Amino acid sequence: xxxxxxxxxxxxxxxxxxxxxxxxxxxxxxxxxxxxxxxxxxxxxxxxxxxxxxxxxxxxxxxxxxxxxxxxxxxxxxxxxxxxxxxxxxxxxxxxxxxxxxxxxxxxxxxxxxxxxxxxxxxxxxxxxxxxxxxxxxxxxxxxxxxxxxxxxxxxxxxxxxxxxxxxxxxxxxxxxxxxxxxxxxxxxxxxxxxxxxxxxxxxxxxxxxxxxxxxxxxxxxxxxxxxxxxxxxxxxxxxxxxxxxxxxxxxxxxxxxxxxxxxxxxxxxxxxxxxxxxxxxxxxxxxxxxxxxxxxxxxxxxxxxxxxxxxxxxxxxxxxxxxxxxxxxxxxxxxxxxxxxxxxxxxxxxxxxxxxxxxxxxxxxxxxxxxxxxxxxxxxxxxxxxxxxxxxxxxxxxxxxxxxxxxxxxxxxxxxxxxxxxxxxxxxxx
Amino acid sequence: xxxxxxxxxxxxxxxxxxxxxxxxxxxxxxxxxxxxxxxxxxxxxxxxxxxxxxxxxxxxxxxxxxxxxxxxxxxxxxxxxxxxxxxxxxxxxxxxxxxxxxxxxxxxxxxxxxxxxxxxxxxxxxxxxxxxxxxxxxxxxxxxxxxxxxxxxxxxxxxxxxxxxxxx
Numbered sequence: 001x002x003x004x005x006x007x008x009x010x011x012x013x014x015x016x017x018x019x020x021x022x023x024x025x026x027x028x029x030x031x032x033x034x035x036x037x038x039x040x041x042x043x044x045x046x047x048x049x050x051x052x053x054x055x056x057x058x059x060x061x062x063x064x065x066x067x068x069x070x071x072x073x074x075x076x077x078x079x080x081x082x083x084x085x086x087x088x089x090x091x092x093x094x095x096x097x098x099x100x101x102x103x104x105x106x107x108x109x110x111x112x113x114x115x116x117x118x119x120x121x122x123x124x125x126x127x128x129x130x131x132x133x134x135x136x137x138x139x140x141x142x143x144x145x146x147x148x149x150x151x152x153x154x155x156x157x158x159x160x161x162x163x164x165x166x167x168x169x170x171x172x173x174x175x176x177x178x179x180x181x182x183x184x185x186x187x188x189x190x191x192x193x194x195x196x197x198x199x200x201x202x203x204x205x206x207x208x209x210x211x212x213x214x215x216x217x218x219x220x221x222x223x224x225x226x227x228x229x230x231x232x233x234x235x236x237x238x239x240x241x242x243x244x245x246x247x248x249x250x251x252x253x254x255x256x257x258x259x260x261x262x263x264x265x266x267x268x269x270x271x272x273x274x275x276x277x278x279x280x281x282x283x284x285x286x287x288x289x290x291x292x293x294x295x296x297x298x299x300x301x302x303x304x305x306x307x308x309x310x311x312x313x314x315x316x317x318x319x320x321x322x323x324x325x326x327x328x329x330x331x332x333x334x335x336x337x338x339x340x341x342x343x344x345x346x347x348x349x350x351x352x353x354x355x356x357x358x359x360x361x362x363x364x365x366x367x368x369x370x371x372x373x374x375x376x377x378x379x380x381x382x383x384x385x386x387x388x389x390x391x392x393x394x395x396x397x398x399x400x401x402x403x404x405x406x407x408x409x410x411x412x413x414x415x416x417x418x419x420x421x422x423x424x425x426x427x428x429x430x431x
Numbered sequence: 432x433x434x435x436x437x438x439x440x441x442x443x444x445x446x447x448x449x450x451x452x453x454x455x456x457x458x459x460x461x462x463x464x465x466x467x468x469x470x471x472x473x474x475x476x477x478x479x480x481x482x483x484x485x486x487x488x489x490x491x492x493x494x495x496x497x498x499x500x501x502x503x504x505x506x507x508x509x510x511x512x513x514x515x516x517x518x519x520x521x522x523x524x525x526x527x528x529x530x531x532x533x534x535x536x537x538x539x540x541x542x543x544x545x546x547x548x549x550x551x552x553x554x555x556x557x558x559x560x561x562x563x564x565x566x567x568x569x570x571x572x573x574x575x576x577x578x579x580x581x582x583x584x585x586x587x588x589x590x591x592x593x594x595x596x597x598x599x
Contacts, residue, residue, distance in 0.1 A: 055586050059586060059593065082457060088457060131497075134495065134496050149497060152525065155586070156589050234520055374453035375448075376453055
């Protein structure tokens with residue numbers, strides 16, 4: 001019997017009793033196996049690194065296992081939103097200096113971590129990546145086994161270069177049919193979470209497959225892999241194809257090998273989704289599974305629209321928003337906040353004229369930050385306020401006051417809603 | 432490892448944003464985090480919870496963010512143990528790693544009401560509801576995870592392995 005992509009990647013990272021890494025394909029692993037693996041990249045951010053550093057120091061280890069493989073990004077509460085946040089960023093900065101970490105990204109050179117790492121070529125296909133951030137699963141779009149963990153796991157990984165894993169069962173989701181206008185990766189993943197629920201892939205890997213995802217750009221794939229965690233998934237994987245290789249080529253910081261799932265791999269579940277009838281989706285408060293087609297959203301007045309994040313902060317996302325906002329004005333009752341996902345995305349958007357379109361439309365454009373997504377800064381909501389947002393979570397209190405509401409959408413709906421002052425699709429205003 | 436306490440009953444999909452809202456993530460000690468534990472769904476919890484109390488919840492407890500601040504806040508509040516129908520996987524790892532006992536037991540959750548007195552025996556893997564008199568058996572942890580629990584968390588477990596030169 002064959003293997004899933006998750007099993008293939010784990011098998012070549014196994015560590016044996018003597019500490020040797022199995023780099024050939026001879027050893028097999030199966031769902032349920034508890035294994036120890038070598039990791040290629042260990043990631044943390046300004047919120048999770050301080051605890052990881054505290055636990056690392058308790059271990060009594062002097063140096064990280066490999067300074068080139070330990071990545072730290074100041075993105076959540078950076079630029080520093082208050083004194084305590086400044087101290088957290090300082091803790092991380094000092095650790096990075098002492099350890100000589102070349103991949104510590106600070107304000108002015110950073111990006112939202114899951115936009116930044118692929119862009120910088122720090123993650124390559126076939127990698128195992130662990131990050132103290134739940135959206136580390138984003139790199140599954142590159143065919144990397146990438147998963148979120150807590151700070152203590154990351155501390156041990158920084159010290160040893162190893163983690164323990166339970167080999168997950170895999171759910172394969174096959175998308176076919178013809179995409180409707182304005183429907184993108186965000187709508188596909190929201191629709192999928194609506195189908196399987198926020199616990200639908202609990203403890204499992206997801207493989208996204210089929211002709212529709214084969215036709216998606218890397219940006220669309222990153223968006224889908226990013227939200228695997230919102231279905232409880234450990235990782236959301238895509239097969240490596242020409243689109244992946246074109247993206248990784250010229251960026252990759254290391255040579256890589258491509259692994260593919262076997263045709264006779266055993267899946268816990270195979271789901272077929274016909275995308276032809278899928279409209280742009282809206283996830284209503286307070287769970288990402290509460291999705292409705294935009295045509296059935298009803299009359300929902302909004303106070304804020306956020307476009308950005310590790311889910312939808314890439315250049316293609318900003319282009320979609322600009323297509324809607326070009327020559328239009330953000331509604332007088334709405335604050336529209338647009339956040340390019342990295343310095344490079346910002347620069348590219350500037351050079352393409354997108355930033356000018358946003359500012360002329362009456363939107364605020366921010367330096368890269370996770371800020372409003374988790375109610376940190378740069379767009380926190382008051383009691384009773386509502387936001388449409390291209391981010392990934394709409395839990396109670398996620399963007400601010402516990403009595404505020406977040407509606408998750410893709411960039412087209414976010415931009416159209418910003419103009420309309422209520423949740424709206426772009427097709428009417430573009431006619 | 433035996434513990435006894437009062438049950439705090441919650442539903443499905445209790446996410447890490449309500450266990451500890453992100454606006455408090457600019458601090459990281461269990462004591463500071465505990466003051467705001469469960470604040471957005473249960474404003475009384477942080478003040479009223481007693482050392483040894485037990486959180487009892489539905490499916491997918493701890494879903495969402497990877498923030499270890501969530502189990503740290505619960506542990507800092509003095510909660511002895513969390514019993515749920517199922518746990519989100521990052522929360523599950525984090526709890527084991529920091530030494531917060533967690534147990535999956537759908538039957539016990541179904542039949543527990545807010546305020547019930549529960550007794551948990553981690554080693555035997557049993558939960559007893561003193562109101563109903565019923566005892567529930569939970570599935571045992573794999574030996575390897577039990578090793579982390581018995582060491583007191585992943586850091587002491589790893590210290591021991593490094594000291595014994597087992598992996599490094």
